[in-house]
Amino acid sequence: MAAKKILMLVGDYVEDYEVMVPFQALQMVGHTVHAVCPDKSAGQSVRTAIHDFEGDQTYSEKPGHNFALNFDFAKVKAKDYDGLVVPGGRSPEYLRLNKKVLDLVKAFDKAGKPIAAVCHGAQLLAAAGILKGRECSAYPACAPEVKLAGGTYVEIAVDHAHIEGNLVSAPAWPAHPNWLAGFLLLLGTQITL
Known part of the structure; x- marks a missing residue:
């Protein structure tokens, strides 16, 4: 297996598990992951939020960690990467206001490169206009x-993932085993023991 280069788009109050777990797991299998945030560079950090499901009408939110970025957003070019990860949390709601972020998402999709979006990451995909049909x-x-973006919402259990074409999506972090396995499948990653 050739190692792949993955881009992860994050911002302040990205969901803690949805950034930390994929960042570490994708590196664990040998891939390079560049975690970036608009207007920030390597060495800076974003704050995370921990979302949990505790029986309320929606998830609860608690302060998370400071997640260190390891690459400069200003240097990112979609052509340099093999796949894209869009974690959820609150960051997608404002990252979708950044034209360069939307252009990156569109470029990955146009090239047919694997895209993994979880939880509120779909907000970014919708704003980029890649969900129609x-x-x-x-x-x-x-x-x-x-x-509203012209897509079909797939209602699945919180620990399941859905693959269509180059897109693997999931409802929330309990789906990590299935969601990350789906992304690795799209990347062509084979793990041998």
Whole structure:
């Protein structure tokens, strides 16, 4: 297996597990992961939020960690990467206001490169206009945005993932085993023991 180069788009109050776990797991299998944030560079950090499911009408939110970025957003070019990861949390709601972020998402999709989006990451995909005529899972509160973007919202268990074409999506971090396995499948990663 040739190692792949992955781009991860993050911002302040990205969901803690949805950035930390994929960042570490993708490196564990030998891939390079560049975690970037608009207007920030390597060595700077973003704050994370921990979302949990505790029986309320929606998830609860607690302060997370400071997550260190390891690459400069200003240097990112989609052509340099093999895949894209879009974690959820609150960051997608404002990252989608950045034209360069939207252009990056569009470029990955146009090139048919694997895209992994979890939870509120679908907000970024919807804003980039890449969901029309496609199926996408997301946190249930994002279903209206998937539909308004012309996509079909796929309602699945919180620990499941959905693959269509180059897109693997999931409702939230409990889906990590299936969501990350789906992304590795799209990347062509083979793990041998």
